[in-house]
Amino acid sequence: MNQQLGQIALLVPDYDEAIEYYTNTLGFHLIEDTVLSDVKRWVRVAPPGSTCHLLLAKAADELQRNQIGFQAGGRVFLFLYTDNFYRDYHNYRAKGVEFIREPSEEAFGTVSVFKDLYGNLWDFIERK
Structure with missing residues (x-):
């Protein structure tokens, strides 16, 4: 069996703000930005060379908004x-x-941890 992760949904408060941060600050590529309705878009970004994408998912309600930046429980x-x-x-x-x-x-290599615009924690790694 051959499998791979295709994309990971990441809750954000605003599509354009998230696109700006991930492309201009982190240097990711905007893979897709498709309007699906008046309130929903299909927005995918990825680091250069990556086959796994982040799906920037705008929080739709208060429950989702409360999880922005805390999708991994602080880890x-x-x-x-x-x-x-x-x-x-x-x-x-x-x-x-x-x-x-x-x-x-x-x-395993050189590592540090950073917070993104929304408080999500990222391990930043150069593997040996």
Whole structure:
């Protein structure tokens, strides 16, 4: 059997604000932005070279709005791999990305943790 993750839904409060952050701050590509109705769009972004996409899902009600930034219960939710940790780390810091853990060298590679615009925690990793 051959399987892979295709996309992960990420709750956001506003499509355009999320697109701006993920494309201009994190450098992701806008894969698709299709209007489905007056209130719903199909918006997908992905890091360069990735086959797994984030589906930016606008919170539709108060219950969903309360989960923005807390979809993993306060744990690291997403893992972003890079081919050059310090290049991207310094670039992200210059763009205002908040790192909550200083870089460290681990057996698996160089790692740090950052918060995205909504408070989601990401492991940022250059694997050995």
